[in-house]
Amino acid sequence: MFRSPERQQMKREPIVRFSRPETVTDSDTGEKKVIEKKYVAVAGVELEVYEGKEGSIFKDEDFADFSIDEASLDLLKRTAIAVKLNQPLLLEGETDIGKSKAFEYLAHMVNRRVYRLSVAGQTDVSEFVGKYVPNTEGTQKTFERILRNRQKLTQRSKEILDNVFEDKNRDSLNEDECKEIAQLEGLEFGEKVQWVWQDGLIVQAMTHGNKRGAWLYLDELGAAEPQIIVKLNRIFENQRRLEIAENGNRLVEGGGDFRIFASTNPPEYAGRLPFAPDFLRRFVYQKIGSLTPNQVQERLAFVWEGQKTDAAKLLKDTGVVESEPLSLKENPKLSKAIRECLGELFSQLRTMVKDGAIGRDQRQQFRYEMTDLFRIGDYLTAFGGDDPEKMLKEAVKFYFAGKLGADADRTKVMTAFDAVFKAKATGKKIQEARAPREKEVEPPGLSVARSEAERAIAELAAAELAAMEGKFSSESGELTIRVRELAAQLDANINHRFSEQGRLETVTIKPPELPPGLTQEHLDTVREALSGGKGFEERVLPTLDDLRNLDETYVGAMYPETQSEADKTRGLVSYRPSWWKDNADKALSASGQTFGAVYLRSIRKELEALGGSLVQLDTATKPSYTDGKQQYGTKEGTDPAADPLLSLFKEAFGSDANRFSHSWDDLETKLLPLAKRKIAEALKAKGLSKVDFEVILVPATLDNLEMTFNHPESSSTNTWEWTSTTLMDDSGNDTGRRLVVGYSGSGGAGYVDYVARGDSLGSLGARLAVVWKK
Amino acid sequence: MSTFAPQLETFLRALAIDRGHLGLVVVNKDPKKLSLPGLTEGAVVVNLDAKSDVEAALAVLIDCAKQGEWMRLNLAGSTFPGRLYNQLRNISTMGHIQAGQVGPAGDVIELRWPKESKIIVVATQATIDKIQVPTFLHLFGPVVREE
Numbered sequence: 001m002f003r004s005p006e007r008q009q010m011k012r013e014p015i016v017r018f019s020r021p022e023t024v025t026d027s028d029t030g031e032k033k034v035i036e037k038k039y040v041a042v043a044g045v046e047l048e049v050y051e052g053k054e055g056s057i058f059k060d061e062d063f064a065d066f067s068i069d070e071a072s073l074d075l076l077k078r079t080a081i082a083v084k085l086n087q088p089l090l091l092e093g094e095t096d097i098g099k100s101k102a103f104e105y106l107a108h109m110v111n112r113r114v115y116r117l118s119v120a121g122q123t124d125v126s127e128f129v130g131k132y133v134p135n136t137e138g139t140q141k142t143f144e145r146i147l148r149n150r151q152k153l154t155q156r157s158k159e160i161l162d163n164v165f166e167d168k169n170r171d172s173l174n175e176d177e178c179k180e181i182a183q184l185e186g187l188e189f190g191e192k193v194q195w196v197w198q199d200g201l202i203v204q205a206m207t208h209g210n211k212r213g214a215w216l217y218l219d220e221l222g223a224a225e226p227q228i229i230v231k232l233n234r235i236f237e238n239q240r241r242l243e244i245a246e247n248g249n250r251l252v253e254g255g256g257d258f259r260i261f262a263s264t265n266p267p268e269y270a271g272r273l274p275f276a277p278d279f280l281r282r283f284v285y286q287k288i289g290s291l292t293p294n295q296v297q298e299r300l301a302f303v304w305e306g307q308k309t310d311a312a313k314l315l316k317d318t319g320v321v322e323s324e325p326l327s328l329k330e331n332p333k334l335s336k337a338i339r340e341c342l343g344e345l346f347s348q349l350r351t352m353v354k355d356g357a358i359g360r361d362q363r364q365q366f367r368y369e370m371t372d373l374f375r376i377g378d379y380l381t382a383f384g385g386d387d388p389e390k391m392l393k394e395a396v397k398f399y400f401a402g403k404l405g406a407d408a409d410r411t412k413v414m415t416a417f418d419a420v421f422k423a424k425a426t427g428k429k430i431q432e433a434r435a436p437r438e439k440e441v442e443p444p445g446l447s448v449a450r451s452e453a454e455r456a457i458a459e460l461a462a463a464e465l466a467a468m469e470g471k472f473s474s475e476s477g478e479l480t481i482r483v484r485e486l487a488a489q490l491d492a493n494i495n496h497r498f499s500e501q502g503r504l505e506t507v508t509i510k511p512p513e514l515p516p517g518l519t520q521e522h523l524d525t526v527r528e529a530l531s532g533g534k535g536f537e538e539r540v541l542p543t544l545d546d547l548r549n550l551d552e553t554y555v556g557a558m559y560p561e562t563q564s565e566a567d568k569t570r571g572l573v574s575y576r577p578s579w580w581k582d583n584a585d586k587a588l589s590a591s592g593q594t595f596g597a598v599y600l601r602s603i604r605k606e607l608e609a610l611g612g613s614l615v616q617l618d619t620a621t622k623p624s625y626t627d628g629k630q631q632y633g634t635k636e637g638t639d640p641a642a643d644p645l646l647s648l649f650k651e652a653f654g655s656d657a658n659r660f661s662h663s664w665d666d667l668e669t670k671l672l673p674l675a676k677r678k679i680a681e682a683l684k685a686k687g688l689s690k691v692d693f694e695v696i697l698v699p700a701t702l703d704n705l706e707m708t709f710n711h712p713e714s715s716s717t718n719t720w721e722w723t724s725t726t727l728m729d730d731s732g733n734d735t736g737r738r739l740v741v742g743y744s745g746s747g748g749a750g751y752v753d754y755v756a757r758g759d760s761l762g763s764l765g766a767r768l769a770v771v772w773k774k
Numbered sequence: 775m776s777t778f779a780p781q782l783e784t785f786l787r788a789l790a791i792d793r794g795h796l797g798l799v800v801v802n803k804d805p806k807k808l809s810l811p812g813l814t815e816g817a818v819v820v821n822l823d824a825k826s827d828v829e830a831a832l833a834v835l836i837d838c839a840k841q842g843e844w845m846r847l848n849l850a851g852s853t854f855p856g857r858l859y860n861q862l863r864n865i866s867t868m869g870h871i872q873a874g875q876v877g878p879a880g881d882v883i884e885l886r887w888p889k890e891s892k893i894i895v896v897a898t899q900a901t902i903d904k905i906q907v908p909t910f911l912h913l914f915g916p917v918v919r920e921e
Binding site for chain 1: 793824825827828829830856857859860863864867868869870872874875877878879880882884886906907908909910912
């Protein structure tokens with residue numbers, strides 16, 4: 001799915017940091033405002049970055065030796081899912097696979113404070129929940145010294161302590177008990193000394209940051225004394241509320257950001273007893289395998305040599321979670337299909353556990369519980385919108401297979417799932433349930449673009465298949481595919497997915513993400529104002545990051561140095577002519593840079609200013625050129641009615657005009673202001689909010705990518721197009737030249753050349769873009 | 775002791791650059807009598823047994839973090855206070871102290887453990903065997919044993 005540039009990036013990089021504008025309501029004034037929120041995505045799981053001061057106490061360099069490898073990414077992903085779904089996570093795995101460090105790294109990335117408690121070796125949990133102490137340092141020490149010398153205490157004091165110890169709802173002495181012991185042991189504190197309650201770390205975690213809550217990490221949970229586990233059970237019974245009996249039945253509420261995690265070594269470790277199933281069910285219990293010899297080497301390679309694991313391999317092994325939410329409530333048919341499948345699977349898995357078919361050799365026993373099914377529902381609600389079938393399988397793997405240590409057992413679970421899924425025809429039912437839903441939620445305005453989009457997708461699919469078959473002349477087929485992925489980012493409103501064999505599997509149309517204040521109505525109004533509702537598809541202008549900063553990998557793929565005969569006739573891929581490497585004219589580069597360097601510098605400059613902006617792009621077909629009378633809209637160019645912008649050009653340049661033969665200066669001074677005025681008036685007439693926009697000629701980068709990949713029919717014409725891209729000299733000054741693109745005779749729509757801004761050529765046309773600045 | 779001294783020197787060299795900051799010396803007799811070459815003058819010494827004031831030991835630990843000093847912890851008795859273990863675990867895994875309920879105000883103390891500060895725990899095998907923390911030995915990087 002290509003929903004947004006960042007989601008595209010998530011398919012290539014295990015950890016992606018990004019921001020996006022979101023509308024929030026001011027809790028005091030009730031006013032809505034748009035703010036830029038930061039996010040981190042771990043294997044596709046998006047988590048918001050907290051921007052308060054009470055966040056992580058660590059610095060990035062504290063994690064300089066943290067290796068993002070197969071094992072650690074798996075831990076990060078599991079933890080991120082638990083954070084996102086607010087489900088308490090218990091990770092069981094060998095010492096030193098990096099459970100604690102991965103957890104801390106995730107917390108640091110999203111700027112969350114962690115409260116860490118190692119429960120091994122604890123004999124009471126007053127440090128966790130809290131305790132009463134005298135309010136001066138001297139008296140506090142005296143009282144604690146007395147409690148430590150238990151053998152010397154009076155019989156009554158011992159009884160009081162024993163009662164607290166045995167009460168599973170109590171962790172420490174209440175105020176009256178403290179006073180009584182002090183009196184029994186002959187302590188004279190005087191009237192100035194008062195008993196005060198000190199919150200323990202768990203209470204601190206629940207109320208951290210002005211009651212927002214922090215992340216609580218219970219380390220080495222399995223190494224705790226049994227009586228401590230009993231006491232902790234009280235804390236887990238209700239994840240968000242804790243009643244402190246010894247502090248006057250005070251009720252502590254965990255804030256919205258409060259999360260609970262725990263880790264433990266396997267019960268095979270000395271001194272470690274398995275958890276009782278009733279305790280285990282409070283957690284999403286996940287069994288993590290040991291590091292394989294290869295994983296050990298992978299980690300050492302990073303720590304010793306700084307050698308990173310290949311991102312593509314990592315994501316292939318770990319998988320990327322799709323983040324689109326899904327409402328089961330609003331999709332009863334879909335919900336039913338999944339319920340039928342899970343109900344049967346649940347029953348089968350419980351029997352398999354009971355009969356010892358799975359988990360037999362596992363010392364940590366467990367049951368599959370209804371809570372597991374509820375959690376699967378949470379998972380699908382959070383992630384299942386794009387591809388519920390895939391997410392259902394992942395959820396079963398996470399919540400059911402994840403409890404099992406042996407590969408063979410996990411395989412049995414997934415085999416059972418596949419069998420039930422097939423027997424219940426769940427996949428077919430899901431597809432049937434989803435088909436009408438997409439129609440219902442289709443946003444206004446996109447229906448106009450639907451037919452064009454579907455055509456574009458069909459052509460894109462054909463081109464994709466051709467690329468897979470090696471018909472492109474790129475120096476590397478793999479690089480070509482990478483560039484095509486980048487091009488797909490432009491397709492903000494077209495989601496499509498290819499199978500591993502390169503077949504087009506699904507096509508859906510969804511709205512692009514809009515800049516602050518911009519609504520679908522704004523976009524529709526632009527279409528109405530300029531072209532009577534036709535054309536103008538939404539695209540996102542790529543950022544330099546998207547295009548790898550125009551490095552050799554990108555340039556090599558987008559503008560290969562040679563072009564095959566097939567590509568010449570298809571006009572699908574441009575190439576770098578030999579003069580790309582020649583020194584540019586002195587007017588362009590006094591320092592003797594090559595033409596290629598000058599082009600890239602100019603493109604880079606424009607993308608620095610506009611990259612990431614939402615663009616409404618005029619996508620009318622470019623005609624073949626013969627005598628200057630041709631119209632945009634069809635390749636033959638004989639049908640004036642086919643050009644939705646023809647009337648605009650006539651209004652700007654006279655009734656005989658069409659899109660050809662204008663200088664850049666004329667377009668800049670006559671056409672673009674006219675278009676901008678028309679849009680502004682239309683927006684005002686509809687009472688729509690004011691959002692900054694510009695009408696420009698299409699940036700060269702966008703034209704190259706768009707016409708090369710999404711509209712190849714515009715590549716096989718003998719015409720050029722002006723772009724907005726200014727050719728800059730060494731000092732960044734306007735050279736008076738503008739990039740022009742296209743022309744099949746020289747390589748297709750991706751081809752780049754330049755023309756002086758005041759010149760006009762018969763075969764040089766123009767295409768508009770409305771840019772909503774990011 | 776003469777044959778042990780070279781091993782101790784190697785141990786100290788390893789500990790000085792250890793990422794986990796904690797090392798263990800297993801001795802045959804009273805930990806307090808062990809002489810550590812080149813270190814005894816600078817390190818802050820804490821003797822910990824069943825009757826020791828854990829809060830005082832914790833205060834020393836916090837002070838070592840603030841001052842960037844080495845700490846030597848001589849263990850005796852059969853218990854290892856959970857409150858102190860929690861902080862040693864914090865130091866060994868995250869290089870960080872996070873202690874709650876410190877002082878009469880019950881403050882939460884958060885401190886980075888300095889790279890130059892190290893903790894040497896000295897104990898007999900008999901003492902170690904009595905400690906009821908199954909993961910106690912996971913705390914340590916370098917370990918040296920008196921033959």
